[in-house]
Amino acid sequence: MLSDVIQLRIQESRQRRAARPQPLKCPSCGSGVGTPPAMLKHLQSCCPDLLSSVPDTMVLSIKGGDRCAAEQLLSAAVVTEQAAREEILRLKFRSGSGSLQQSEEENGQQALALDQVPIQLIADVMGLPLKRATELLHRAMREYPMPADPEPVEVLYEDDHLLAVNKPTRLNSAPAHRYKGGSMVNRVIGHLGHPPYTIHRLDMDTSGIMLFAKSREAVEPVAVQFRKRTVKKYYLALCIGVPEQRCFEVKTPIGLHPQDPIARACYPDETAGSLDSSENHWEEGGEIVSTRLSSDDLDIKHAWTSFQVIDSNPDIDLSTATPGSLFEASHKTNLRGVSLVACMLHTGRTHQIRVHCQHVGHPLIGDELYGVLGPWISRQALHASLMLLQHPTNNNILTLRAPLPLDMRNALHGFGIQAMEFNIQDFE
Incomplete structure (x- = not known):
């Protein structure tokens, strides 16, 4: 008997919930609002441009709780919002003729042209506050599905x-x-x-x-x-010279390079997270150079890399190699000999292995920024070879290995260097 009463109460509760009106949904952010006056207040805060052409009589009706008027307004606002999203994409990524340009990518996918217009200018043209224009552009871009490339993956x-x-x-x-x-x-x-x-x-x-x-x-x-x-992340790299020690570490802070917006540089140990003077220094090719940038500007952070030499050929002459844009020969860098080294990252700074190798006088082969270029390989000789992590569901240790690509194998063969296995225990 009691169970019948409970079932009846549950059924009545479900019926009451079903009879409730659905929330009024904002066409811009998607938030649900319960009453017409609350919906109007939300639109005035979130996307007031959608109310610009709404008659005053409709606004008064909505303030008075007229749900039909509110639903009618939202139906029109959905169309206006979609038109605004199309317009902001057209303005943001327009071609020289002012129309939205579709360009064929090398992979055959259609993509919007990247002739971009500043968002502040777009906001001014559309008569929108900067915040509203930024959010409108973000939501418009999210409507584009990420394209799938047909190339197979290994x-x-x-x-x-x-x-x-x-x-x-x-x-x-x-x-x-x-x-x-x-x-x-x-x-x-x-x-x-x-x-x-x-x-x-x-x-x-x-x-x-x-x-x-x-x-x-x-x-x-x-x-x-x-x-x-x-x-645990391990990389294989081909570097200039033969390191004196088979196993060694570099614990030198890394920050932005003062002369190149995409590059990084090593700094003295005491600078990481502590520089606050107006004149700081960075180390480039063994030479201490002064700069007027602050540590916050340079984003200097601690960096730690362990290295293990796998094989070397000290007889390779690299004196005819083309230096990278930030390569500086110094007493640390001898353009003779090539080594295959295993690198373990303890931190994850941008360009960390490349910058630390340059810092100790053994920059990477093929590195167009910090190393030297030549016919041996057409890119920086750096390969993410091994990764160890805990599986997220069964907690087992997962070991991932990636074989060396053909270009690095060919370079090793040309240098007379063997790609032997490295010992993980030596990094401990």
Whole structure:
């Protein structure tokens, strides 16, 4: 008898909920509002431009609680919002003729042209506040699905939660914009049929292991490991010269390069997180150089890399090599000999291995910024070879390996160097 009463109460509760009017949904941000007056107040704050052509009589009706008038306004606002999104995309990515240009990418995907117009100018043209224009552009861009590239991926590991692939060189990890293809992410979309969760990235010219999450529940456990630096990442690199020690470490802070917006440089140890004077220094090619930038401007952070020499050929003459744009020969750099080194990252700074190798006088072969260029390889000789992490669901240690690409194998063969296995225990 009691169970019948409970069932009746549950049924009545469901009927009352079903009889309630659905929330009024904002056509811009998607927020649900319960009453017509509250909806009007929300629109005035969120997207007042959608109310510019609404008659005063309709506004008064909505303030009085007229739900039919509110729904009528929202129906018109949806059309206005969509037109505004199309217009802001046309203005942001217009071609020289002022129309939205569609250009064929090398991979055959359609992408918006990247002749971009500043958002402040667009806001002025459309008569919108900067914040509203920025949010409008963001939401318009999110409507474009990320394109899938048809090129196959080399899968190193895959289960229901993770996907590890071997990224080739000359390929960006992620697209410059969500509607632009030609990246590893776009190839993974083609492989999975949907966008993955990107865990980390590699430089365009660095090959090797890239890890993606396939399920939402795998994202945070893996991301925490990267943040806490418990993921062990090992790289293979071809560098100039023969290091004096088989195993060595570099613990020199890295920050922005004062002379190149995309480059990094090493700084004295005491500068990391502590510089506050108006005149600071960075070390480039063994020479201390003064700069007027602050430590905050230079974004100086601690950096730690361990190295292990695998094999060397001291007889290779590199004196005819073309120096990179930031390569500076010094007492540390001897343009003779080539070594294959294994590198373990304890921190994850931009260009960390490349900058630390240059700092100790052994810059990378093929590095157009910090190293030397020649016929041996057409990009920086750096490969993400090995990764160890804890699986996000079963907690087992997952070991990922990526074989050396053909260009690095050919370079090793040309230098007479053997790609032997390195000992992980030597890094402990």
